[in-house]
Amino acid sequence: MTHNSYDFAGKTVLVTGGGTGIGLATVRAFLDNGANVVLTGRRKEKLEEAVDGVDPARVLTVSTDIGDRAQIGDLVRHISSTFGGLDVVVANASGFAPGPITDVSSEDWETVRRTNVDGFFHLVQATLPLLEASQGNLVLVSSVSAQAGDWGQSAYNATKHAQLGLLRSVALDYGPKGVRLNAVAPAFTITDLTADMAADSDVVDSFVDRVTLGRPGQPEDIAPAVLFLASADAAYVTGTVLNVDGGTMASTGQPHL
Template sequence: MSRSVLITGAGSGIGEACALRLAAQGWQVALVGRRREALERVAQATGGLVLAGDAADSATWRGFIEQVDARFGGLDAVIACAGGHGLGRATETSDEAWQAALRSNLDSAFHTARACLALLMRRRGSLVLLGSIASLAAGPEVCGYTTAKHALVGLNRSLARDYGPAGVRVNCVCPGWVRTPMADEEMQVLMTHHQEDLDAAYRRVTAEVPLRRPASSDEIAAVCEFLVSPAASIVTGAVLTADGGATVVDVPTLPYTRLAPQP
């Protein structure tokens, strides 16, 4: 029997890369996202089941799960990539913006997990939550995003503890900068301020990252592929950074970087 995976945020970025990578390995894929046209495009390349709707809306999941169960008879993996922005300091964040940040980044993962766990338990499957290095540290003026991504780590640990006895593994991947349409939008401020192109903006934000570059979506998809594979059979409750080394940098020592000999 072919392995099956459900991916949220599957219409672009990391979600799309996960769908393409796993489909190429023979997985059957269910594609969840709000933009049907984008999902249809990915489905053409993967043969995937298109489920257009908001992953953060619990009302959509009953119909989704019925279709997945009818098509696949269970799930071997779920990769929750759906997310969004959450910009601004606390005093600049309206009630609506706060709720939107939590909904897109946290509620979407919770409702995905809750809806899919029965199918995952049937096959002792694996769940991957897409966090961020914002799950581990605070960037400037991203209060809603940082809070929601930190909460994902708690959700990851709670799910791993509660459903491990049923054979379900749950892990959280925390990327740094990844070249995605969402990240491209965030580069616009730097591009405008410094009068530079997109590549230069990415070089700027990764200048102090040990690997000196952002990740590609496929590189993060490869990490997700590992976590849902038998090679990661003992890994659960983990928070795995995939950030080019960004979180190992000792920020207070950055003024001394230029004084140290370079390799």
């Protein structure tokens, strides 16, 4: 999964949204590098499939609604009782509400905000004491959409921008306490969430036109960057966003002539 090896032996890593896509690739990468991994998600069967064949002493699957504060508290207590602590949090769970703002229903807004903003807030708040105790770190799976605007994604972009604001502020507050917080920012990546778009060659071509490396991202492109930021090699990196986007954000947005 990773070309380089990272020493996560004996470390405990929490990956939200760990059953599919970028979360699943990240789970596998941490397992390959020696970590114990806690996976959360809403679909228990996907979590169990993700760790099929893995030593059960090294994994814990917990069905969790990331937007429910009480469930996040239960999750953290479960991690503490099982592994005794927590070294890395990968905040990967995300919701999406497409369409221009006038077409986004109150229910859709509530869902995406509850996952991306409330859920991230609760996760950070609940895990910081454990990360402070372990001198650990958090990596947010963000997006290029957290750094600029997109057509037809106002609700999603707003919530992703909010995540980065929270992350940077907490990085300032907790740096003196030995806790690092960083983010990776993918562009269009082939996952279950984007499967419908990926099936339309015209849509894929429109995304790839902005990618100088000439192809969409894959989950396996993102996971190694997460491991780097979580590792001791990034010990002096905090409050930053690492674009893992094939060069998307290098463009001004003007057409490719």
